[in-house]
Amino acid sequence: MSQTKIEVHSEIDPLQRVLVHRPDKGTARISPKYAEELLFDDIVYLPRMQEEHDVFVEVLEAFLGEGNVLEMETLLQEALSHDEEAKKEMLEMIVSDEELPSSVKELLYSLSAEALTQVLITGYYEPEDYFLFDPIPNFIFTRDIAFVVNDHLVITKAAKEARSRENFLTRFIIWAHPIFQNLQKENKVVNLNKVDLFPRSKKGEPVSLEGGDAMLLHPDYLLIGASERTTPHAIRSLAQALFEKNVVKNVVQVNIPNDRSFMHLDTIFTQINTRDFVCYKPIIVDGMSSNLDVFRHDGSTDTYLSVKSFIEAEICPDARFLLSGNGESPYQEREQWTDGCNLVALRPGVAVTYDRNPRTELSFKEAGYRVVHAYDLLKAFKDGIILPSEVKNTIITLPSSELSRARGGSHCMTCPIERGG
Numbered sequence: 001m002s003q004t005k006i007e008v009h010s011e012i013d014p015l016q017r018v019l020v021h022r023p024d025k026g027t028a029r030i031s032p033k034y035a036e037e038l039l040f041d042d043i044v045y046l047p048r049m050q051e052e053h054d055v056f057v058e059v060l061e062a063f064l065g066e067g068n069v070l071e072m073e074t075l076l077q078e079a080l081s082h083d084e085e086a087k088k089e090m091l092e093m094i095v096s097d098e099e100l101p102s103s104v105k106e107l108l109y110s111l112s113a114e115a116l117t118q119v120l121i122t123g124y125y126e127p128e129d130y131f132l133f134d135p136i137p138n139f140i141f142t143r144d145i146a147f148v149v150n151d152h153l154v155i156t157k158a159a160k161e162a163r164s165r166e167n168f169l170t171r172f173i174i175w176a177h178p179i180f181q182n183l184q185k186e187n188k189v190v191n192l193n194k195v196d197l198f199p200r201s202k203k204g205e206p207v208s209l210e211g212g213d214a215m216l217l218h219p220d221y222l223l224i225g226a227s228e229r230t231t232p233h234a235i236r237s238l239a240q241a242l243f244e245k246n247v248v249k250n251v252v253q254v255n256i257p258n259d260r261s262f263m264h265l266d267t268i269f270t271q272i273n274t275r276d277f278v279c280y281k282p283i284i285v286d287g288m289s290s291n292l293d294v295f296r297h298d299g300s301t302d303t304y305l306s307v308k309s310f311i312e313a314e315i316c317p318d319a320r321f322l323l324s325g326n327g328e329s330p331y332q333e334r335e336q337w338t339d340g341c342n343l344v345a346l347r348p349g350v351a352v353t354y355d356r357n358p359r360t361e362l363s364f365k366e367a368g369y370r371v372v373h374a375y376d377l378l379k380a381f382k383d384g385i386i387l388p389s390e391v392k393n394t395i396i397t398l399p400s401s402e403l404s405r406a407r408g409g410s411h412c413m414t415c416p417i418e419r420g421g
């Protein structure tokens, strides 16, 4: 298996390779009582959710090419077959984290790579109708578990217990899968879980940082939200590590309210074109309960009162801010909640979002974008009416009645590992 290139210098350069995960059977086992603990706001109907995700993957494959949309489940199975030592180590960690009896450990060791993958992802061992541990329904949000900063890959550390097995599996894949071997050899992995390198602060503040908070707006500027999930201490620790390795020149801490609806920076702000940013006005434009600190590699700092004023001063003087719900209440709140600000760019000016945010669509149209449903676009590709390479200034909308209940959008559901070209 050949090595994969790890290279992302922006949020919008043509997407070349991405990690995704299809909603799996574990998600169909969430009871209403545990939905909240597992960070879902509702129970979901899995077959429809999978259909919606399949449409998303079809769109990604149309633009990136089939072999470039990598499924975490496949990577896990391949990694399990490839590195026996690493597999043992990972199972030890999971068994101890989940406090499982040694009989379970033996069962896990005895399984084939395929069966073990299913158990590790769904928590369920079907042949014996045995629930070993909780499902990890948020594994679909691959953005949160890792992200690329220029040529380095950062493995994040989740704030919530419900996401910790995702973290073990991701670390294992990066460590053991042959396509990531060069990254290890070249020392280009920053693993926030290494407590020797990333300890708590002297005041006891933990290191937690989730990828939905991280955004490389420019090769020299990494924005990180200090949010419900990401601590200022984690941001400072990561900044120091990246400065020491010369990976980036500025780390920008965006302080956002500690609130479920704004759990990550990408729930209120994403970039879709060279000068276009989709955002939730009260925080990003008006700077409500928020400000921003720039940490520079030379040790100096600056402060801005809003993301908008920072972007205009340091990134793009003629930036345009397209507003969730077209900037009007209650639509801006409703559509921010259903991920109206959470888009992934496939290339500059072409981005994917949900089909349930009509007022936000108005702001796209007013800014000169065509809004087209994924079903119509995929049909147009099939009928040979247009090629993916010809699509310009377009927002592609996805079916989303079930996916959106998980509280994350297309930005959250992609971990880009290669952009450019």
Ligand SMILES: NC(=O)NCCC[C@H](N)C(=O)O
Binding pocket: 038, 039, 040, 138, 141, 143, 144, 211, 212, 213, 263, 264, 266, 267, 406, 407, 408, 409, 411, 412
């Ligand atoms: N980047 C993101 O905003 N990811 C969405 C995460 C949603 C998930 N249910 C969670 O609460 O962690």
